[in-house]
Amino acid sequence: xxxxxxxxxxxxxxxxxxxxxxxxxxxxxxxxxxxxxxxxxxxxxxxxxxxxxxxxxxxxxxxxxxxxxxxxxxxxxxxxxxxxxxxxxxxxxxxxxxxxxxxxxxxxxxxxxx
Amino acid sequence: xxxxxxxxxxxxxxxxxxxxxxxxxxxxxxxxxxxxxxxxxxxxxxxxxxxxxxxxxxxxxxxxxxxxxxxxxxxxxxxxxxxxxxxxxxxxxxxxxxxxxxxxxxxxxxxxxxxxxxxxxxxxxxxxxxxxxxxxxxxxxxxxxxxxxxxxxxxxxxxxxxxxxxxxxxxxxxxxxxxxxxxxxxxxxxxxxxxxxxxxxxxxxxxxxxxxxxxxxxxxxxxxxxxxxxxxxxxxxxxxxxxxxxxxxxxxxxxxxxxxxxxxxxxxxxxxxxxxxxxxxxxxxxxxxxxxxxxxxxxxxxxxxxxxxxxxxxxxxxxxxxxxxxxxxxxxxxxxxxxxxxxxxxxxxxxxxxxxxxxxxxxxxxxxxxxxxxxxxxxxxxxxxxxxxxxxxxxxxxxxxxxxxxxxxxxxxxxxxxxxxxxxxxxxxxxxxxxxxxxxxxxxxxxxxxxxxxxxxxxxxxxxxxxxxxxxxxxxxxxxxxxxxxxxxxxxxxxxxxxxxxxxxxxxxxxxxxxxxxxxxxxxxxxxxxxxxxxxxxxxxxxxxxxxxxxxxxxxxxxxxxxxxxxxxxxxxxxxxxxxxxxxxxxxxxxxxxxxxxxxxxxxxxxxxxxxxxxxxxxxxxxxxxxxxxxxxxxxxxxxxxxxxxxxxxxxxxxxxxxxxxxxxxxxxxxxxxxxxxxxxxxxxxxxxxxxxxxxxxxxxxxxxxxxxxxxxxxxxxxxxxxxxxxxxxxxxxxxxxxxxxxxxxxxxxxxxxxxxxxxxxxxxxxxxxxxxxxxxxxxxxxxxxxxxxxxxxxxxxxxxxxxxxxxxxxxxxxxxxxxxxxxxxxxxxxxxxxxxxxxx
Numbered sequence: 001x002x003x004x005x006x007x008x009x010x011x012x013x014x015x016x017x018x019x020x021x022x023x024x025x026x027x028x029x030x031x032x033x034x035x036x037x038x039x040x041x042x043x044x045x046x047x048x049x050x051x052x053x054x055x056x057x058x059x060x061x062x063x064x065x066x067x068x069x070x071x072x073x074x075x076x077x078x079x080x081x082x083x084x085x086x087x088x089x090x091x092x093x094x095x096x097x098x099x100x101x102x103x104x105x106x107x108x109x110x111x112x113x114x
Numbered sequence: 115x116x117x118x119x120x121x122x123x124x125x126x127x128x129x130x131x132x133x134x135x136x137x138x139x140x141x142x143x144x145x146x147x148x149x150x151x152x153x154x155x156x157x158x159x160x161x162x163x164x165x166x167x168x169x170x171x172x173x174x175x176x177x178x179x180x181x182x183x184x185x186x187x188x189x190x191x192x193x194x195x196x197x198x199x200x201x202x203x204x205x206x207x208x209x210x211x212x213x214x215x216x217x218x219x220x221x222x223x224x225x226x227x228x229x230x231x232x233x234x235x236x237x238x239x240x241x242x243x244x245x246x247x248x249x250x251x252x253x254x255x256x257x258x259x260x261x262x263x264x265x266x267x268x269x270x271x272x273x274x275x276x277x278x279x280x281x282x283x284x285x286x287x288x289x290x291x292x293x294x295x296x297x298x299x300x301x302x303x304x305x306x307x308x309x310x311x312x313x314x315x316x317x318x319x320x321x322x323x324x325x326x327x328x329x330x331x332x333x334x335x336x337x338x339x340x341x342x343x344x345x346x347x348x349x350x351x352x353x354x355x356x357x358x359x360x361x362x363x364x365x366x367x368x369x370x371x372x373x374x375x376x377x378x379x380x381x382x383x384x385x386x387x388x389x390x391x392x393x394x395x396x397x398x399x400x401x402x403x404x405x406x407x408x409x410x411x412x413x414x415x416x417x418x419x420x421x422x423x424x425x426x427x428x429x430x431x432x433x434x435x436x437x438x439x440x441x442x443x444x445x446x447x448x449x450x451x452x453x454x455x456x457x458x459x460x461x462x463x464x465x466x467x468x469x470x471x472x473x474x475x476x477x478x479x480x481x482x483x484x485x486x487x488x489x490x491x492x493x494x495x496x497x498x499x500x501x502x503x504x505x506x507x508x509x510x511x512x513x514x515x516x517x518x519x520x521x522x523x524x525x526x527x528x529x530x531x532x533x534x535x536x537x538x539x540x541x542x543x544x545x546x547x548x549x550x551x552x553x554x555x556x557x558x559x560x561x562x563x564x565x566x567x568x569x570x571x572x573x574x575x576x577x578x579x580x581x582x583x584x585x586x587x588x589x590x591x592x593x594x595x596x597x598x599x600x601x602x603x604x605x606x607x608x609x610x611x612x613x614x615x616x617x618x619x620x621x622x623x624x625x626x627x628x629x630x631x632x633x634x635x636x637x638x639x640x641x642x643x644x645x646x647x648x649x650x651x652x653x654x655x656x657x658x659x660x661x662x663x664x665x666x667x668x669x670x671x672x673x674x675x676x677x678x679x680x681x682x683x684x685x686x687x688x689x690x691x692x693x694x695x696x697x698x699x700x701x702x703x704x705x706x707x708x709x710x711x712x713x714x715x716x717x718x719x720x721x722x723x724x725x726x727x728x729x730x731x732x733x734x735x736x737x738x739x740x741x742x743x744x745x746x747x748x749x750x751x752x753x754x755x756x757x758x759x760x761x762x763x764x765x766x767x768x769x770x771x772x773x774x775x776x777x778x779x780x781x782x783x784x785x786x787x788x789x790x791x792x793x794x795x796x797x798x799x800x801x802x803x804x805x806x807x808x809x810x811x812x813x814x815x816x817x818x819x820x821x822x823x824x825x826x827x828x829x830x831x832x833x834x835x836x837x838x839x840x841x842x843x844x845x846x847x848x849x850x851x852x853x854x855x856x857x858x859x860x861x862x863x864x865x866x867x868x869x870x871x872x873x874x875x876x877x878x879x880x881x882x883x884x885x886x887x888x889x890x891x892x893x894x895x896x897x898x899x900x901x902x903x904x905x906x907x908x909x910x911x912x913x914x915x916x917x918x919x920x921x922x923x924x925x926x927x928x929x930x931x932x933x934x935x936x937x938x939x940x941x942x943x944x945x946x947x948x949x950x951x952x953x954x955x
Contacts, residue, residue, distance in 0.1 A: 067629070
């Protein structure tokens, strides 16, 4: 497992493109990535696949972000299932996880690896 | 078993209740109803409400269609003229003959008119039917002074009616006091005091000897004590007499002073003929209240359906509001039981009188009189009905609170205790409703019908439900979500009083965690209702629910639909062309909505500002179809075109829609205005609906379509434009202020203690003194209105949020369309997981 070569970090958009307290969608090759920017949190940036596997539409970046217990989540805007921003797990349907991407800020650039 | 033929004579409240009960029992019967009045049963108890603002139709208990759907053959305006007991048939005024296996007489009573010379004068009327009301109203038009003969319960109701009609009102009573049957002299005296303070003149101990032509008025009443009273009209309400003439002619046994004699099975002297309600005489007594009549009806229905049913007398305790005065009478109000002792409290300053009558050992409550304050009625009634032992010092039950008065806890009531006497619901019924899964007050009300009649038991029912839930360990947690230990109402209050302008400020002051998809939209709505900032301002945008977030309605594939406002459903041909052209240009699916607007589907998020630029330039505004906000005010074409319209319903609908557009509320709000009583705009299915009358507008509130349709309730009648708007302002703001999250107006009202009466007090009488405040708040919302879409497209910071991808101009390739019926629609999708499996194989 350790031998797999990591893809390189690449700039995907600017900090200014993000919405504080919510999400936006960016294109990574042909993949739709939801970027969530929570400046009030210790870790401020999160990235998930944008495609809602339950509602079957590319919409997760348009959901409401919040917390359930200690977990940070986004609620799908279609049918309101919650997806963990850190792990991509769906809290209501264990089989419906979404991909997670490594993401960080470098100055005003948003860098992603995936 | 072959079907029994049941014929019912009379379709008053009791006759109708019998039919309803029998139909609901499912017994194999054919029912024929023969009614004297031209209309199906209505609520006679609330007759005077018609003068207080209700429409006569609002009193209806049923209609012809309902009877038809029950398979009941009903003939109204066709009284029975004779009963052939030998041939077991009745003959009607039209000569038609109906055979019966069982005959039920529910002929009711008629108002007693004392045989005073002159009582036939055309200005002398009676008070019992809707037709009587019409005559009283007509006569009142050219009258200044009105007299009610009779100071009993009905007489005082009638006095209220005359007062509401604007007449100088007098009550003339033969006996020495008012309501002599229900009240002792002390209570009667206090009642008189209070009624006279309301400018109703009371004359007791008056024996009318003649009615002749007057001098200053149309009539002159002369009394046996040589005094006289001038009046323009007289309404007799001096007691009732049973309608027993058919029974008499048929040879049935009658009481000495009238009434059809019945046994405990309600059978008359002919075993196949029953009598129920006010025409029946049981153990020498006529029961002139509706509740005992209902019990009789149920007993007979049970027998016909094959089970046991009996009537063994009924408690005649009663609680009511007469001319706004609370009056209660329980059991032996006069203390006539042998050995009875009394405890009396009288406060002439506050005009309150209370008396309890107990057994000699002061352990059992035999009766009570309450005037001016009925707060203890429910407790006292339960002590009386269930023979619960009184506390050691029973006087504390009625003494004003000097420390803690002993209160009869609902937990102490036996299961047989009647909580709602209108619908005969016991504590046991309520407990079993809770056992079967009801978990709140509204659920119990709809399951048992408790507190849906007069509403007198509302407070007790609420206590009982809460007590029972607590006893089951159900903690009624009213927290909005894990982030705020408050209800929506409490949060609203915190935001308003603390003048908090953002979610973050509220969370910092009163919450914990990061918020969620429950509290964020709820708080966003509260902030919008109170301060009305743009919902996409930086502080608010990410709080908004799915549709508000992009000011459009998200569809299943992530695209949006657009609904421009078409106020009142009125649109020019030019604007229709614009909608068509825009739809064509952006290839949008178009559909007419239920709210008389046009919905354009299939727009991608980045197309929304482009489309709205064209719509705004053509004069359209946002329609708020995406918000928990005022949606549409539907209208019929009204008096401007329609042959039947009596008011300009389109004009009023446009006025209302433009006034309240943009108002954010706990749930969506719909309205409609109909131009006449034909109600083509379906206003009675709306949160607030308006129907034109000859004299103005009738306002209906708290209806809705949707999952659980509910007809709106008539709230006020014949309003002028300004009053209509004032009532709607207050109604809407009171709802916005006090409703729960996502609670529609109907459930909100069902959960208000006191229901629509309470709502009327708040809105019409301004009982909370917040009318001006509510209006001012509404004025702020109206003054700060902006078209959210115009502001959005004019503000580059807001407009740039409408992008599919922040780093690419590409379109969302997961959105695909197919063509159906010459328009596009979303292509069908296979679930991602299923797709994956298919690929793997």
